[in-house]
Amino acid sequence: MTQHTLLKMRTGQAIPRALLPRLSFQEFRAAILSLVGQGHRIAAFFGDTSASSGGDIDLHAVLTDSAHGLLRVGRTTLESDRFPSLTSECPALHLFERELAEQYGVYPEGHPWFKPVRFHPSYRPGHDAWGRDQDETPVVGVTDFFRVEGEEIHEVAVGPVHAGVIEPGHFRFQCHGEQVFHLEISLGYQHRGVERSLVGGPGKRTLSTMEVVSGDTSIGHVTAYCQVVEALAGAQVPLRAEAIRGIALELERLANHTGDLGALAGDVGFLPTASYCGRIRGDFLNLTALLCGSRFGRSLVRPGGCRFDLDADQVGRFQERLDMAYRDLEGAVDLLWNSLSVQARFEGTGRVSPEAARALGLVGPSARACGLERDVRLDFPTGIYRFAHVPISTWGTGDVFARAYVRWLEIQRSVAFIKELLQTLPDGPIQIQSGVGPLLPDHFTVSLNEGWRGQICHVALTDDQGRFARYKVVDPSFRNWTGLALALRDNQISDFPLCNKSFNLSYCGHDL
Amino acid sequence: MISILLERFRQGRRTIAYPSGSAPALPDRFRGLPVLDSSRCPEGCSACINACPTDAMARDAEGLRLDLGRCLFCAECTESCPSNAIEFTKEFRMAVRSREDLVVRSGKDLERARPLEAKMLRLFGRSLRLRVVSAGGDGSAEADLNVLGTVVFDLGRFGVQVVASPRHADALVVAGPVSENMKYALLQTYAALPAPKLVIAVGVDAISGGVFRENPEIHNGVGDLLPVDLFIPGSPPHPLSILDGLLRLLDRLEEQRGEPAS
Numbered sequence: 169m170t171q172h173t174l175l176k177m178r179t180g181q182a183i184p185r186a187l188l189p190r191l192s193f194q195e196f197r198a199a200i201l202s203l204v205g206q207g208h209r210i211a212a213f214f215g216d217t218s219a220s221s222g223g224d225i226d227l228h229a230v231l232t233d234s235a236h237g238l239l240r241v242g243r244t245t246l247e248s249d250r251f252p253s254l255t256s257e258c259p260a261l262h263l264f265e266r267e268l269a270e271q272y273g274v275y276p277e278g279h280p281w282f283k284p285v286r287f288h289p290s291y292r293p294g295h296d297a298w299g300r301d302q303d304e305t306p307v308v309g310v311t312d313f314f315r316v317e318g319e320e321i322h323e324v325a326v327g328p329v330h331a332g333v334i335e336p337g338h339f340r341f342q343c344h345g346e347q348v349f350h351l352e353i354s355l356g357y358q359h360r361g362v363e364r365s366l367v368g369g370p371g372k373r374t375l376s377t378m379e380v381v382s383g384d385t386s387i388g389h390v391t392a393y394c395q396v397v398e399a400l401a402g403a404q405v406p407l408r409a410e411a412i413r414g415i416a417l418e419l420e421r422l423a424n425h426t427g428d429l430g431a432l433a434g435d436v437g438f439l440p441t442a443s444y445c446g447r448i449r450g451d452f453l454n455l456t457a458l459l460c461g462s463r464f465g466r467s468l469v470r471p472g473g474c475r476f477d478l479d480a481d482q483v484g485r486f487q488e489r490l491d492m493a494y495r496d497l498e499g500a501v502d503l504l505w506n507s508l509s510v511q512a513r514f515e516g517t518g519r520v521s522p523e524a525a526r527a528l529g530l531v532g533p534s535a536r537a538c539g540l541e542r543d544v545r546l547d548f549p550t551g552i553y554r555f556a557h558v559p560i561s562t563w564g565t566g567d568v569f570a571r572a573y574v575r576w577l578e579i580q581r582s583v584a585f586i587k588e589l590l591q592t593l594p595d596g597p598i599q600i601q602s603g604v605g606p607l608l609p610d611h612f613t614v615s616l617n618e619g620w621r622g623q624i625c626h627v628a629l630t631d632d633q634g635r636f637a638r639y640k641v642v643d644p645s646f647r648n649w650t651g652l653a654l655a656l657r658d659n660q661i662s663d664f665p666l667c668n669k670s671f672n673l674s675y676c677g678h679d680l
Numbered sequence: 681m682i683s684i685l686l687e688r689f690r691q692g693r694r695t696i697a698y699p700s701g702s703a704p705a706l707p708d709r710f711r712g713l714p715v716l717d718s719s720r721c722p723e724g725c726s727a728c729i730n731a732c733p734t735d736a737m738a739r740d741a742e743g744l745r746l747d748l749g750r751c752l753f754c755a756e757c758t759e760s761c762p763s764n765a766i767e768f769t770k771e772f773r774m775a776v777r778s779r780e781d782l783v784v785r786s787g788k789d790l791e792r793a794r795p796l797e798a799k800m801l802r803l804f805g806r807s808l809r810l811r812v813v814s815a816g817g818d819g820s821a822e823a824d825l826n827v828l829g830t831v832v833f834d835l836g837r838f839g840v841q842v843v844a845s846p847r848h849a850d851a852l853v854v855a856g857p858v859s860e861n862m863k864y865a866l867l868q869t870y871a872a873l874p875a876p877k878l879v880i881a882v883g884v885d886a887i888s889g890g891v892f893r894e895n896p897e898i899h900n901g902v903g904d905l906l907p908v909d910l911f912i913p914g915s916p917p918h919p920l921s922i923l924d925g926l927l928r929l930l931d932r933l934e935e936q937r938g939e940p941a942s
Binding site for chain 1: 707768859
């Protein structure tokens with residue numbers, strides 16, 4: 169039977185690759201655009217050459233249908249090195265298409281903003297979407313930048329090495345005086361070859377690689393990875409392990425949100441909250457270390473469960489320290505909302521409209537700050553989130569204030585959630601006793617997780633030996649960087665640090 | 681205004697007493713300096729060597745050797761070991777001056793970082809300015825470097841400060857395995873530092889490439905590109921490990937002067 173649309177499946181489900189519908193490009197394109205028109209969202213869109221020995225490129229799409237908690241998946245085979253771009257009709261695909269073009273040397277015809285993403289040579293030697301010579305290694309940052317011409321227009325270029333202890337990226341502002349007409353963000357400096365290093369896995373390094381996809385989101389990415397492995401191995405994780413994973417994921421959120429609220433305060437020169445939050449962030453990191461020895465949650469989550477348990481005594485200490493940290497945080501953050509000078513700087517700055525957020529497919533707090541109700545914990549609950557719920561936190565104004573305030577709402581809910589889990593920690597083992605078995609050969613699976621920056625999506629395709637033939641990682645930062653670029657429009661260039669911090673996106677998560 | 685003052689009062693003073701007082705307690709599960717005991721190894725066992733994701737563990741004529749410069753502190757080795765021959769202690773002091781000193785052996789103490797030579801110490805001992813560059817870093821070492829600036833560690837009290845311009849810096853602090861795409865910017869930044877200058881490698885990525893070692897997109901750390909003066913192992917290093925390394929370099933630790941490095 170030939171299917172003309174995308175297949176319905178769920179997260180945590182592994183399906184044989186043969187069941188993935190293979191559509192004609194026209195059908196594929198029509199299916200995606202029609203589903204997006206109905207409110208489905210793009211989760212992943214990527215190429216793969218593992219299905220055929222001839223090196224044909226299969227284009228895979230994963231869409232989410234949050235109304236029903238379903239995924240829609242399908243593929244098409246590209247017939248040449250060119251295909252008609254979907255970006256004009258579905259802007260959320262803009263970076264996915266550029267990524268695809270860069271990785272496989274195919275050209276999305278009609279793409280309105282066609283530039284390299286990470287500046288690496290094509291995976292298919294001899295095929296380059298920009299027609300560059302095979303011997304010519306792409307040089308990072310060398311691309312056409314958008315320019316505004318006119319009297320008194322000037323350009324400000326910043327980075328890759330820019331002020332602060334921060335990852336590298338290049339930012340170009342087209343300004344009229346202080347006013348920013350346009351900001352272009354060009355990344356790729358952090359590219360380490362993550363996705364390609366995962367092919368052939370799982371191996372000894374796979375878990376550790378997942379921990380550093382984005383070092384401040386170790387739990388988020390490792391959990392997504394473990395869910396991929398568990399789906400492909402048909403493994404059921406003990407409930408206690410799911411609870412500990414949930415605690416760790418929320419702690420990661422707490423630490424980062426707290427740090428960002430402090431940094432936002434610092435960027436408007438409000439030092440009390442900046443210094444308190446800088447410290448309290450450490451309290452949350454240290455709670456993670458209480459759990460697993462590492463402030464960044466390294467070595468805690470593993471396929472089949474968790475490596476470390478919490479005994480009754482530890483639960484007590486944990487609760488006590490969480491309460492103390494939260495009390496301090498409440499006092500520190502209240503100052504923010506009660507200081508008019510802070511509010512004057514936060515409100516109305518770096519506004520992103522809900523329409524733009526929806527079109528671009530923003531995720532996480534950045535989307536929720538535009539009033540969009542999207543949260544994987546609610547829409548596609550996995551693990552402990554199937555049993556315990558975190559209410560969604562939104563705010564409608566789309567400005568720096570909204571992104572800050574949504575963080576604070578989420579902090580409160582994460583604390584309540586952790587406390588609830590600590591009191592109701594299920595009994596039982598923290599790992600599958602017999603270990604996780606081999607992965608199903610020639611299967612396909614998708615996992616989704618709500619990291620502190622938003623939706624993390626991992627997709628795996630296995631080969632006939634049950635090894636990863638293709639592993640796709642979509643970090644929330646990959647979705648949100650364009651949101652920052654839009655936030656700067658018609659704002660003052662001096663507000664860039666503030667806007668940047670309100671998103672606080674990962675460079676390495678984007679660059680992979 | 682009054683609420684700000686009251687809150688200030690309530691939050692109290694939180695700067696740690698270290699190094700004049702004791703260091704804050706580290707969690708029980710903290711994985712610091714590993715200690716090896718080759719005598720416990722069963723005949724012919726190579727479980728830890730096989731389990732190590734980064735080939736940090738090896739065995740030679742003298743027994744087990746663990747290269748801290750490659751170690752992810754992931755505990756795969758301790759878990760695979762049938763005889764508890766490897767133990768991660770709560771010792772956070774791990775910074776060294778030369779790459780070879782990062783090799784831990786059974787029954788051998790770590791050769792911790794010695795202070796800078798007299799001339800450099802005169803220049804930097806009371807004031808050291810750092811320019812941090814992340815070159816393919818995952819953001820965690822960067823985050824824990826930032827932590828040193830918080831009230832808890834208050835790096836400024838030692839005369840150490842992070843600066844924006846490499847022209848104002850005395851030392852280049854490198855995080856990350858040095859991605860190919862950051863190599864040029866890193867070298868340019870180094871060139872922009874006025875001499876004499878130092879290079880400090882923070883974390884396993886910067887020392888050896890970490891889990892990305894041998895990936896074609898990265899350079900296996902900064903060691904082959906620049907002369908490194910201080911190596912701080914860890915994945916990422918605990919802020920205390922970084923602080924300890926910096927203070928050792930600047931000869932600011934009482935214990936260092938009391939008992940010269942063994």
